[in-house]
Amino acid sequence: MLRRAMFRCGQLCSVEFDLRAEPLYFTLSSSPQVLHHAHQQLFGDCGKLFSLHVQCANRIEKAQTHAEIKHKLSSTLSRDCDVFEASSFIPDVANSVVKGFFIRDKSTTTLSEDLLNTLRQSERVCVFSYKREGQYCWQELWSPVNQVEGSERQYITPAAAAEHHPSTLNIRNSDVFYSMDEAYKVLQECTDIIPESKEVLKLVDEQLETSRGDGFPVIVIEGLDATGKTTLTEALRESLNATLLKSPPQCLAPFRQRFDSEPPLIRRAFYALGNYITAAHIGKESLRAPVIVDRYWHSTAAYAIATAVGGRVENLPRPGSELYQWPEDLLQPNLVLLLTVNPEERLRRLRDRGQDKTVEEAELEINQFFRLKVEEAYKRIQNPACIIVDASPSPQEVLQQVQHLIRNKCHL
Numbered sequence: 001m002l003r004r005a006m007f008r009c010g011q012l013c014s015v016e017f018d019l020r021a022e023p024l025y026f027t028l029s030s031s032p033q034v035l036h037h038a039h040q041q042l043f044g045d046c047g048k049l050f051s052l053h054v055q056c057a058n059r060i061e062k063a064q065t066h067a068e069i070k071h072k073l074s075s076t077l078s079r080d081c082d083v084f085e086a087s088s089f090i091p092d093v094a095n096s097v098v099k100g101f102f103i104r105d106k107s108t109t110t111l112s113e114d115l116l117n118t119l120r121q122s123e124r125v126c127v128f129s130y131k132r133e134g135q136y137c138w139q140e141l142w143s144p145v146n147q148v149e150g151s152e153r154q155y156i157t158p159a160a161a162a163e164h165h166p167s168t169l170n171i172r173n174s175d176v177f178y179s180m181d182e183a184y185k186v187l188q189e190c191t192d193i194i195p196e197s198k199e200v201l202k203l204v205d206e207q208l209e210t211s212r213g214d215g216f217p218v219i220v221i222e223g224l225d226a227t228g229k230t231t232l233t234e235a236l237r238e239s240l241n242a243t244l245l246k247s248p249p250q251c252l253a254p255f256r257q258r259f260d261s262e263p264p265l266i267r268r269a270f271y272a273l274g275n276y277i278t279a280a281h282i283g284k285e286s287l288r289a290p291v292i293v294d295r296y297w298h299s300t301a302a303y304a305i306a307t308a309v310g311g312r313v314e315n316l317p318r319p320g321s322e323l324y325q326w327p328e329d330l331l332q333p334n335l336v337l338l339l340t341v342n343p344e345e346r347l348r349r350l351r352d353r354g355q356d357k358t359v360e361e362a363e364l365e366i367n368q369f370f371r372l373k374v375e376e377a378y379k380r381i382q383n384p385a386c387i388i389v390d391a392s393p394s395p396q397e398v399l400q401q402v403q404h405l406i407r408n409k410c411h412l
């Protein structure tokens, strides 16, 4: 299946060569093409250069295989090996992305070849090698012993950058879910390999139909870790005599660690279903009191998009993209406030709080690109859009600022 996918006409390939730069784009053709300067860097002397592509029909198996290989490559290959994320895709065609890796092995050992041969035998992975003659470079199926019979040469053909970053093509109902059914289906497909999925789906089934009558206002507080959400939401619960809810809801707490260890497809479906459970609780609670929610769909979508899209903020889906649209079947709050503090103050608060960071928070600290993408994705989400609140002042000042906003917007 993959070989067809790799060579399909109009197929583009991209390699995330450098986090700070645009991916390297090329396509494949059966006739020799001269390499561009930019492609010399990757295909320069070829040497031990391989590309490795996951080929599984089942999307759960594909997601898990990709995650397993990523872990294997990072834990097994020596520092003499560069590993780059790669994709082959059809520009602007949703779900056309086939993900893979490029491995440039500068070591003198055969470690990468031994590992690739092991992976290749799993039948879920296809490995290509690269050869060069003068100005021409081509790929062909690889095997450790000799060239795979009938393996035709596919010449590397420089191509212009795609208008939209390839990672934005697979977001819909793979990283971000726009209906409960789509998220529900993913966990249904996992029940035999992740038994906890059955319990999560049972909790979803037990929730009442989400009714959003003309109840009390629903206010969501969003923001990166340590921006002050917990402190503010607890103060608002008291000052407004409100009900405080969280997403994911407490009933999912026993399963979080398990799903946090799964690839994005499964993990994000879990958090999406958490929002639907919280929505049912909001529907009920808002009939008798104002409701404050600590994180909701903005968090789920912003972190998922920022994780899925490699490289810089510019690679995010454009503002106004349908990927930022609120799910039609998810209860909408009256007001969403995004707490922001400068990075130094946030890190100080994180340290003062002393709790260990989530893996994602560790990533936020190391990778400034990721933090900027999360913050930008939060701001691009529409219907409802969030209102930005500077949460740098003291807890009391932030509370007063927010109470003023709530009075104006929700007449509370």
Ligand SMILES: Nc1ncnc2c1ncn2[C@@H]1O[C@H](COP(=O)(O)OP(=O)(O)O)[C@@H](O)[C@H]1O
Pocket: 223, 224, 225, 226, 227, 228, 229, 230, 231, 232, 349, 350, 352, 353, 391, 392, 393, 394, 395, 396, 398
């Ligand atoms: N406005 C504020 N000014 C200074 N410190 C704050 C403020 N709000 C919260 N903190 C402190 O910062 C840390 C993180 O706050 P927390 O409410 O747990 O953030 P979050 O829930 O967003 O992760 C805590 O130690 C908290 O006491």
Ligand SMILES: Nc1ccn([C@@H]2O[C@H](COP(=O)(O)OP(=O)(O)O)[C@@H](O)[C@H]2O)c(=O)n1
Pocket: 224, 225, 226, 229, 247, 248, 271, 275, 295, 296, 297, 299, 300, 301, 303, 358, 360, 361
């Ligand atoms: N509604 C939500 C809430 C959290 N999350 C994920 O869970 C991570 C941390 O959530 P958390 O509630 O433990 O973080 P804090 O509220 O403690 O900062 C976020 O970084 C998101 O990746 C989500 O996807 N959707």
